[in-house]
Structures are given as C-alpha cells and as structure tokens.
Amino acid sequence: MRDVTAKGTRKQHAMAGPRPVVFTGPSGAGKSTLLKKLMKEYDSVFGFSVSHTTRNPRPGEENGKDYHYVTREAMQAAIAGGDFIESAEFSGNIYGTSKAAVQDVRAKNLICILDVDMQGVRNIKRTDLQPVYVSIQPPSMAVLEKRLRGRKTESEESLQKRLKAAQVDMELGKEPGIFDVLIINDNLEDAYEQLKQALLEEINKVKKVNMVS
Numbered sequence: 001m002r003d004v005t006a007k008g009t010r011k012q013h014a015m016a017g018p019r020p021v022v023f024t025g026p027s028g029a030g031k032s033t034l035l036k037k038l039m040k041e042y043d044s045v046f047g048f049s050v051s052h053t054t055r056n057p058r059p060g061e062e063n064g065k066d067y068h069y070v071t072r073e074a075m076q077a078a079i080a081g082g083d084f085i086e087s088a089e090f091s092g093n094i095y096g097t098s099k100a101a102v103q104d105v106r107a108k109n110l111i112c113i114l115d116v117d118m119q120g121v122r123n124i125k126r127t128d129l130q131p132v133y134v135s136i137q138p139p140s141m142a143v144l145e146k147r148l149r150g151r152k153t154e155s156e157e158s159l160q161k162r163l164k165a166a167q168v169d170m171e172l173g174k175e176p177g178i179f180d181v182l183i184i185n186d187n188l189e190d191a192y193e194q195l196k197q198a199l200l201e202e203i204n205k206v207k208k209v210n211m212v213s
C-alpha cells in the first residue's frame with residue numbers, strides 16, 4: 001500500500017496511527033466476504049468500524065458487531081447532533097459511520113476498516129480521514145444479481161433498488177483517481193490474494209509496531 005496521493009505527493013496523515021481502509025463496491029460484490037476473511041486472518045491488525053443503520057438485522061447479524069441497529073428518528077437526531085463522519089440513504093435505509101466507531105478502532109492502533117457505499121466515499125473524501133480506497137467489483141451485472149439473489153437477504157423490491165444503485169455506482173467508479181486499489185471479485189481466493197498483496201506493507205508495519213509496544 002503506497003502512501004502517495006493521486007498527484008504523487010506525500011500527505012501528512014491527520015491522525016497518528018495506520019491509515020484506515022475504505023471498502024466500497026456494489027451491494028453483493030463481496031465486500032463483507034473479503035473483509036471478514038481479512039479480519040479473521042489478521043485479527044490483531046484490523047478492526048471494523050461498526051456503522052449505524054436503520055435497516056433490520058438479517059438472520060445471524062449481531063447488534064454492535066455487524067451494525068448498530070437504530071430507528072430512523074434516533075439516527076437523524078445523532079446525525080443532526082454531529083456524531084457522524086458521514087451518512088447516506090441507501091436502498092430505503094440510512095447508514096452512517098459515527099466518529100466513535102472510527103475512534104474506537106484507532107485507539108487500539110489497528111487499521112480501521114470501513115464498508116460504505118459510493119456516497120460514503122464521496123463524503124469521506126471531504127474529511128481529513130485520508131484512507132486507502134478499495135473498490136470491490138463483481139465480474140458482471142449478471143453475476144452480481146446471481147450473488148444477491150443467492151444470498152437470500154433481500155425482498156424483490158430491495159434487490160431491484162440495489163441493482164439500480166449498482167449500475168450507477170459502477171459507472172461513477174470508472175472515473176480515474178477515485179480508488180487506490182480495484183479488485184474484480186470473480187474467484188474468491190484470487191480476489192483475496194490481491195487484497196492481501198495490496199495491503200501487505202501496511203499489515204506488516206502494524207504487526208511490527210504492535211509486537212514491540
């Protein structure tokens with residue numbers, strides 16, 4: 001992972017500690033699958049920024065681990081109160097990254113992983129977080145639809161909204177200079193290897209620092 005901006009100049013990080021990593025990509029592209037693998041293999045290196053959402057938990061999801069599940073009213077009040085770095089309406093629900101979620105991970109000197117949609121990326125680019133931006137893309141829309149249907153988590157209405165958002169995001173994501181790393185998640189193991197390679201330098205740095213401290 002190179003610490004170089006699009007213009008090739010070195011940037012001073014706004015906060016001490018390792019650079020966060022922002023994962024984005026269409027719903028169903030495989031972001032959670034890949035980042036869960038990464039956090040399992042490197043549990044002492046990465047920490048997940050637990051977002052807030054107004055959507056209902058899926059079977060197997062845990063409050064405080066996968067998301068903080070809140071009402072729309074509570075979320076809107078917290079956003080208005082300035083508790084969030086970014087927030088967005090996606091597929092009929094609000095999602096957002098609280099300042100506390102990122103701070104909790106950074107306080108442990110871990111690489112903070114964020115999983116956000118494209119609106120989140122645009123909003124984070126206006127902050128001083130200065131993360132590495134990783135785009136996870138499916139090999140095609142047809143594969144994306146198959147994966148989303150196969151996951152069996154969405155109603156037909158939610159699925160159609162997600163596919164529509166995916167089309168828009170895939171177009172926006174083609175703009176040069178938005179992402180530091182672009183991975184096409186076709187074969188899972190190949191995609192995971194590419195992800196590890198892209199982050200290896202930073203992983204080793206954190207391992208070294210956390211071993212001696």
Ligand SMILES: Nc1ncnc2c1ncn2[C@@H]1O[C@H](COP(=O)(O)OP(=O)(O)OP(=O)(O)O)[C@@H](O)[C@H]1O
Pocket residue numbers: 025026027028029030031032033034147148150151185186187188189191
């Ligand atoms: N390379 C792959 N090959 C086949 N299936 C995959 C692959 N990667 C992920 N999947 C499957 O595709 C589905 C969607 O993956 P996942 O939930 O990780 O996507 P996501 O990008 O996190 O979606 P969302 O943004 O909605 O949370 C899951 O059922 C997952 O098991």
Ligand SMILES: Nc1nc2c(ncn2[C@@H]2O[C@H](COP(=O)(O)O)[C@@H](O)[C@H]2O)c(=O)[nH]1
Pocket residue numbers: 024025026027051052055086087088090095096097115116117118119120121
């Ligand atoms: N802008 C933000 N987007 C987020 C956040 N947390 C998750 N997400 C994105 O929402 C969609 C749908 O997620 P799902 O869990 O309902 O499938 C996906 O693209 C996530 O990346 C957030 O805090 N901010």
